[in-house]
Amino acid sequence: xxxxxxxxxxxxxDRDCARAVEVLGHQSVPLWxxxxxxGGVDCVILPGGFSYGDHLRTGAVARFAPLMExxxxxxxxxxxxxxxxxxxxxxxxxxxxPGALTRNVSLEFRCETAWLRVExxxxxxxxxxxxxxxxxxxxxHGEGRYVADAATLDRLEAERRVxxxxxxxxxxPVGEASPNGSLRDIAGIVSEARNVLxxxxxxxxxxxxxxxxxxxxxxxxxxxxxxxxxxxFAVAP
Amino acid sequence: xxxxPAVSPAQLAEVALTRDEYELAARRLGRVPTPVELGVIxxxxxxxxxxxxxxxxxxxxxxxxPRVLQGPGENAGAVDIGGGLACVFKIESHNHPSAxxxxxxxxxxxxxxxxxxxxxxxxxxxxxxSLRFGPFEEPAQRHLLDGVVAGIGGYGNCIGVPTVGxxxxxxxxxxxxxxxxxxxxxxxxxxxxxxxxxxxxxxLVLLVGADTGRDGIHGATFASVELNDASSERRPAVQVGNPxxxxxxxxxxxxxxxxxxxxxxxxxxAAGLTSSSAELAHRGGCGIELDVARVARRERGMTPxxxxxxxxxxxxxxxxxxxxxxxxxxxFARWDLHSDVIGTVTGTGRLVVADAGQVVCDLPLGLLIDDxxxxxxxxxxxxxxxxxxxxxxxxxxxxxxxxxTLLRLLRSPNIGSRRPIFRRYDHQVGDDTVIRPGGDAALxxxxxxxxxxxxxxxxxxxxAALDPRRGAAIAVCEAARNVVxxxxxxxxxxxxxxxxxxxxxxxxxxxxxxxxxxxxxxLALGVPVVSGNVSLYNDTQGVSIDPTVVVGxxxxxxxLGRRCGAGFAGDGDAVLLVGPVGMDLGxxxxxxxxxxxxAGPRPTLDLDLxxxxxxxxxxxxxxxxxxxxxxxxxxxLAVALAESCILGGRGASLTEGLFxxxxxxxxxxLLFGESQSRFLASAAAGQVDAVRAVARRHVVDLRELGVTxxxxxxxxAVFDLELAEVARAHAEALVRGEGGP
Numbered sequence: 001x002x003x004x005x006x007x008x009x010x011x012x013x014d015r016d017c018a019r020a021v022e023v024l025g026h027q028s029v030p031l032w033x034x035x036x037x038x039g040g041v042d043c044v045i046l047p048g049g050f051s052y053g054d055h056l057r058t059g060a061v062a063r064f065a066p067l068m069e070x071x072x073x074x075x076x077x078x079x080x081x082x083x084x085x086x087x088x089x090x091x092x093x094x095x096x097x098p099g100a101l102t103r104n105v106s107l108e109f110r111c112e113t114a115w116l117r118v119e120x121x122x123x124x125x126x127x128x129x130x131x132x133x134x135x136x137x138x139x140x141h142g143e144g145r146y147v148a149d150a151a152t153l154d155r156l157e158a159e160r161r162v163x164x165x166x167x168x169x170x171x172x173p174v175g176e177a178s179p180n181g182s183l184r185d186i187a188g189i190v191s192e193a194r195n196v197l198x199x200x201x202x203x204x205x206x207x208x209x210x211x212x213x214x215x216x217x218x219x220x221x222x223x224x225x226x227x228x229x230x231x232x233f234a235v236a237p
Numbered sequence: 238x239x240x241x242p243a244v245s246p247a248q249l250a251e252v253a254l255t256r257d258e259y260e261l262a263a264r265r266l267g268r269v270p271t272p273v274e275l276g277v278i279x280x281x282x283x284x285x286x287x288x289x290x291x292x293x294x295x296x297x298x299x300x301x302x303p304r305v306l307q308g309p310g311e312n313a314g315a316v317d318i319g320g321g322l323a324c325v326f327k328i329e330s331h332n333h334p335s336a337x338x339x340x341x342x343x344x345x346x347x348x349x350x351x352x353x354x355x356x357x358x359x360x361x362x363x364x365x366x367s368l369r370f371g372p373f374e375e376p377a378q379r380h381l382l383d384g385v386v387a388g389i390g391g392y393g394n395c396i397g398v399p400t401v402g403x404x405x406x407x408x409x410x411x412x413x414x415x416x417x418x419x420x421x422x423x424x425x426x427x428x429x430x431x432x433x434x435x436x437x438x439x440x441l442v443l444l445v446g447a448d449t450g451r452d453g454i455h456g457a458t459f460a461s462v463e464l465n466d467a468s469s470e471r472r473p474a475v476q477v478g479n480p481x482x483x484x485x486x487x488x489x490x491x492x493x494x495x496x497x498x499x500x501x502x503x504x505x506x507a508a509g510l511t512s513s514s515a516e517l518a519h520r521g522g523c524g525i526e527l528d529v530a531r532v533a534r535r536e537r538g539m540t541p542x543x544x545x546x547x548x549x550x551x552x553x554x555x556x557x558x559x560x561x562x563x564x565x566x567x568x569f570a571r572w573d574l575h576s577d578v579i580g581t582v583t584g585t586g587r588l589v590v591a592d593a594g595q596v597v598c599d600l601p602l603g604l605l606i607d608d609x610x611x612x613x614x615x616x617x618x619x620x621x622x623x624x625x626x627x628x629x630x631x632x633x634x635x636x637x638x639x640x641x642t643l644l645r646l647l648r649s650p651n652i653g654s655r656r657p658i659f660r661r662y663d664h665q666v667g668d669d670t671v672i673r674p675g676g677d678a679a680l681x682x683x684x685x686x687x688x689x690x691x692x693x694x695x696x697x698x699x700x701a702a703l704d705p706r707r708g709a710a711i712a713v714c715e716a717a718r719n720v721v722x723x724x725x726x727x728x729x730x731x732x733x734x735x736x737x738x739x740x741x742x743x744x745x746x747x748x749x750x751x752x753x754x755x756x757x758x759x760l761a762l763g764v765p766v767v768s769g770n771v772s773l774y775n776d777t778q779g780v781s782i783d784p785t786v787v788v789g790x791x792x793x794x795x796x797l798g799r800r801c802g803a804g805f806a807g808d809g810d811a812v813l814l815v816g817p818v819g820m821d822l823g824x825x826x827x828x829x830x831x832x833x834x835x836a837g838p839r840p841t842l843d844l845d846l847x848x849x850x851x852x853x854x855x856x857x858x859x860x861x862x863x864x865x866x867x868x869x870x871x872x873x874l875a876v877a878l879a880e881s882c883i884l885g886g887r888g889a890s891l892t893e894g895l896f897x898x899x900x901x902x903x904x905x906x907l908l909f910g911e912s913q914s915r916f917l918a919s920a921a922a923g924q925v926d927a928v929r930a931v932a933r934r935h936v937v938d939l940r941e942l943g944v945t946x947x948x949x950x951x952x953x954a955v956f957d958l959e960l961a962e963v964a965r966a967h968a969e970a971l972v973r974g975e976g977g978p
Contacts, residue, residue, distance in 0.1 A: 052481070108387075202665075
């Protein structure tokens, strides 16, 4: 299968995402922000970075890139769209996901390993995970505090759209040790149709044991399984 | 002919030239320099660009070796790391700007050193920062620290190059002159290394990137004078960084490396267009003609003088053949980067600057670069040094128990955990950081080779204050030990010499001695210096910083599988001291904490022993005999023990009887003394004999001290602490509630 990895000016996780895809033995192509053609990819990754310098607000300019028009259409037709870090911020700005990412409560940038509990395996991005598994995935952001109004949060919970929650290493509530102060410790959510995932942590940085964790590969594998299954159905009579 | 004093003392002060230097310039020129020429000469003859004080000394450093691909003289040095790849690296100071405006000063320091590396075509893969501040307990110093850390992170995190290491020390000598030294490391295929030497008269000069503004005018000369109360008024001399723009610039420059359309590439740093164009032309034995009217401005009404001396960031000069200009400009335009043809390469050996065709500056490049009037100040050993050196640290009984001393040392801002700082830096982007900050050296995988590079910075100003020669040699050895501890062989050095005003004989003596010490250590360890930077005039109101030699070192490891961490890796392993037992308390962190002193004999250093110990460790790690290895540094053996326990998440018990013998001060000397040439290692019990055999072959002492495991950090009959308490003390050192770092 083929991943498409968006490149905005200021994107820096594109190469890391390509590496993770390569580790799994799959292919990726860069998707330039000014192009509209998604090149027939099976999943679009909006990677981390500071797209357009994060001018105005994080993700606020990237949302208007020509590429994002195609991504919107792709998502609307059920295509898999995966926003990581800045990508999550862009998805919120583009209203493909509800809520917003604001400054960490510490008011500081944070780069460290976070522990994520898999809250649902009923998504194309987490189906290969064990329910309730705790994954070691690095974070690297200054504006990763997920916020939304209470009604939206309740709805996300009710529809089991919270994909990941920050927890302590043993799976217990993260409490004061939250890396950014996200409401309800939310680290990642999916869209109503479950084909769009936004998450602040960087699974592509947890793709090789030599770098400390390969837990992130479970997410990439989930996508690969989903795409394989879809293609089977697609060719079925 | 004697030059008429057509220039006022105020004008000379503005360009930091002496009357003698001015007259020399006028004599060489055969006429009075124009105002633009005066600014150009002042910048090029400043210490920052011209190294007029340090150049005669720096020639003493060894700069060659079988791995050296590029020594000093280019934007950065380069060494061969196998697989057809070069490692490009340099360290540079941004001290003066950071003292005035910590966020932007530090941010643009990072931006500048990144450009030095990608100018050579190399993709930057790592950043490190060596920082010095006044006492951490003082809010003003924590404010500076916070601003500098935010600035480093603000730039590095945004541009997507990991900040993988560095150091920070706090000492009253840096209260008015903080030090911010930034190092960048890049990797490139050797065949694509890009040089900054103009060639081919008639070729075009492209200025790419940011528009030019009034920011940073006189930055180079500002960095070459002492700070004073009025220095905060120099804030306009501090530049403002735009990491987003630089990220785009970096992507294009890295993509253009090795492209036949690029004749030369040079970044704009100190003294902006002036030094970049002059150096570009001079390196290639050419001349250059610029027209400042073609330079895109961000402000109206800028004079040619201001355009030539602006230090606006994120700008590059490229030399291209006339037929290639449009296609190269298109490469930049794809990333929304502006570029202008602002001049041509000539064969005249002159820097000619015009303003809409009217010549405002016409100077021979030789005058600007070869004829920098070198200063040979008087050198004098400081009076009173003998008194300091004669203090006997072993005559001062320790004020605390050994347990309490250890906890106090771990809580010391000079020793405790740096996590509150490095977690504010993205240290993982790029997915190659195998050993993260917190170990001895950072270790980065080199893709496609199976190998890795180890990177560190080091430099203890306290030793150098007592003895600059020894202190500088120790800085080299300590940096090498950091690299060796992870299993890598040192391959190259970049240095940043931070000193006070060299016009003071005592300071010049320090500088001269320090260079000699570096030379001796580099020769002994066989590591060449391939790049570097000098920062002088780190004085405020007559008070100078401690001489601070910061050594950035790169090591190479052939087989990533043969690396070693600093944390104890298993229970029941033997804890080993590789190297001599020592009690050097002079200049130690213990001495500062317990007695408020920096005095007494500085640590002894036997360079041949140092070389043998490092060779032994490399052989042990290479043979897979060690489970952990940690260099002994500030805080000595006991602090190294605590750190290996904390990093490994397991305790250790030292049963070696030596530590319980003798008076308390002897115990303190053995546990906290900072004797050199030592490592604390661990090995599986079954491997100890093999480790011993390696040590014997290198004629190196090896002592089995105890065993790993459990949840206590203990030395029989001396102290017995809970690991959790030890870890807490270490973690708290740089945490001071609100407003802290």
